Amino acid sequence: MKKPFFVLIFLCAFCIIRAQQTPVLPLPNDIIRSTGAFDYSKEMEVKIMRGDEGTKQVNKQLLAFLSAKKVNVISSSPNTVYLNLQKEKTLTTEAYELNITPHQITITGATNAGLFYGMQTLFQLMNADTSKQIACMQIKDAPAFAYRGMHLDVSRHFFGPDVIKQYLDVMGKLKLNYFHWHLTDDQGWRMESKKYPRLTEKGAWRTEKDGSRHGGYYTQEEIKEIVQYAKERFITIIPEIDIPGHSSAIIAAYPEFGCYPDSIQVPNTFGIKENILCPSDATFRFLADILEETTNLFPGRYFHIGGDEVPTKQWEQSERGKTYAAAHNLKPDAFHALFIERMQETLSSKNKDLIGWGEILETSPAKEITIMSWRNTKAGTEAAEKGHRVIMTPRTFCYFDYPQDWDDEKKGIYMTYLPLDKAYSFNPLDKIKSKEAQKKIWGGQACVWTEFIEDTETLQYQIFPRIVAMSESLWTNNSGKNYADFEKRLKSQKNYFVKEKELPPVDLIRFKPKK
Ligand code: ACM
Numbered sequence: 216m217k218k219p220f221f222v223l224i225f226l227c228a229f230c231i232i233r234a235q236q237t238p239v240l241p242l243p244n245d246i247i248r249s250t251g252a253f254d255y256s257k258e259m260e261v262k263i264m265r266g267d268e269g270t271k272q273v274n275k276q277l278l279a280f281l282s283a284k285k286v287n288v289i290s291s292s293p294n295t296v297y298l299n300l301q302k303e304k305t306l307t308t309e310a311y312e313l314n315i316t317p318h319q320i321t322i323t324g325a326t327n328a329g330l331f332y333g334m335q336t337l338f339q340l341m342n343a344d345t346s347k348q349i350a351c352m353q354i355k356d357a358p359a360f361a362y363r364g365m366h367l368d369v370s371r372h373f374f375g376p377d378v379i380k381q382y383l384d385v386m387g388k389l390k391l392n393y394f395h396w397h398l399t400d401d402q403g404w405r406m407e408s409k410k411y412p413r414l415t416e417k418g419a420w421r422t423e424k425d426g427s428r429h430g431g432y433y434t435q436e437e438i439k440e441i442v443q444y445a446k447e448r449f450i451t452i453i454p455e456i457d458i459p460g461h462s463s464a465i466i467a468a469y470p471e472f473g474c475y476p477d478s479i480q481v482p483n484t485f486g487i488k489e490n491i492l493c494p495s496d497a498t499f500r501f502l503a504d505i506l507e508e509t510t511n512l513f514p515g516r517y518f519h520i521g522g523d524e525v526p527t528k529q530w531e532q533s534e535r536g537k538t539y540a541a542a543h544n545l546k547p548d549a550f551h552a553l554f555i556e557r558m559q560e561t562l563s564s565k566n567k568d569l570i571g572w573g574e575i576l577e578t579s580p581a582k583e584i585t586i587m588s589w590r591n592t593k594a595g596t597e598a599a600e601k602g603h604r605v606i607m608t609p610r611t612f613c614y615f616d617y618p619q620d621w622d623d624e625k626k627g628i629y630m631t632y633l634p635l636d637k638a639y640s641f642n643p644l645d646k647i648k649s650k651e652a653q654k655k656i657w658g659g660q661a662c663v664w665t666e667f668i669e670d671t672e673t674l675q676y677q678i679f680p681r682i683v684a685m686s687e688s689l690w691t692n693n694s695g696k697n698y699a700d701f702e703k704r705l706k707s708q709k710n711y712f713v714k715e716k717e718l719p720p721v722d723l724i725r726f727k728p729k730k
Pocket of ligand 1: 523524589
């Protein structure tokens with residue numbers, strides 16, 4: 216009878232040691248401690264044990280980190296850090312092993328992504344340590360979910376390439392691997408198009424209520440640079456061109472793709488707009504051209520076409536809508552499905568996979584389509600049961616534009632608030648009962664809508680520290696998560712995730728959850 220009691224005590228003691236001695240975020244999934252420490256107070260050597268061209272890039276980042284930390288890296292030392300790209304590839308795609316012994320640290324991965332993640336863990340161990348001694352341990356780690364995403368809306372407020380790079384920096388440090396870039400919406404179009412220049416000449420700018428102008432866009436060269444920057448951090452960018460709703464900026468630039476001939480302004484107010492794209496040969500040609508340009512810029516497999524919040528009033532009431540419906544023997548409420556179908560055809564001909572917001576499930580889309588469930592987890596659960604791949608981003612857990620505290624000044628604008636402990640409790644598999652459906656949950660994502668986020672300080676204020684909680688919800692197995700332990704580790708990595716000179720230092724535990 217006493218045995219389970221002792222086992223429990225042993226497990227608790229093990230958990231405490233593990234929590235105290237592993238200041239890493241997200242928490243690695245398997246840590247075995249041993250005695251001794253790797254001492255790099257005098258110097259160390261860095262070597263690629265086995266690798267390829269990509270490993271050299273990872274190694275460059277390792278050397279840059281050590282140089283910033285003022286570690287003396289020399290060509291021959293008894294204390295060596297090795298990067299080891301596995302030949303036999305027994306580890307899974309993003310897994311790594313980090314083995315720390317008194318004179319040798321070895322990071323092993325079957326891919327360079329694995330090596331990169333092992334290196335991030337090492338960086339955090341070194342960052343939290345002031346004695347230049349890293350305790351010996353063996354970490355065997357792999358993510359709980361393959362999709363670990365962050366979204367950013369750059370339409371409601373524009374953020375330049377440098378801010379995007381900082382965002383990607385933070386994501387890389389937290390082992391987040393998909394950046395969902397919301398490039399278009401009613402309030403601004405943000406991607407240079409060579410074929411449709413008015414999209415940025417007109418569609419990227421709006422006049423605010425006080426008469427000032429707000430806007431901006433990324434040139435194709437800037438986008439290529441950002442894609443490369445993301446690649447070096449093992450992040451795939453998913454561009455979103457949100458259609459057929461959320462398209463006022465397109466219609467302001469090219470009224471011929473809307474439902475009415477009148478010209479409109481890029482709106483300076485938020486909320487769901489009635490101006491939506493109207494189906495026509497010209498509109499579908501435009502969209503095919505835009506997909507062509509966009510997919511040429513973004514080499515990743517996935518493409519987001521939005522599909523959310525589509526009011527059908529203009530399809531029903533406009534001459535253009537009525538004419539198209541009569542000519543194609545369709546009811547206007549079938550237009551939404553038609554847009555998704557056409558996008559799906561175009562994308563699959565380019566070997567790309569379509570992602571859309573939860574609403575597109577109502578259009579009975581093809582099984583290959585991935586559903587991003589945002590209102591709650593209902594659409595995602597239903598989609599998974601129907602066999603779709605699903606990304607969970609239920610707003611009450613994942614919308615980082617929501618206030619972190621109910622006393623926040625934004626009270627009244629948002630329906631609820633999202634404190635750190637609630638963000639931490641996010642589990643993409645919650646409420647998914649069947650094993651078959653659970654397998655369809657690709658992962659989760661935090662979204663950052665920027666209607667009320669106007670500058671980088673506010674952006675940073677909104678994402679920290681919840682982004683760290685999100686990374687742990689998506690990387691660490693649910694059984695290994697512990698909020699109290701997470702808070703302690705946050706303290707130990709204070710100011711690690713943001714470069715202090717570029718943005719104000721972050722008080723990572725600024726918000727106390729409401730009791
Ligand atoms: C959304 O929040 N409209 C996806």
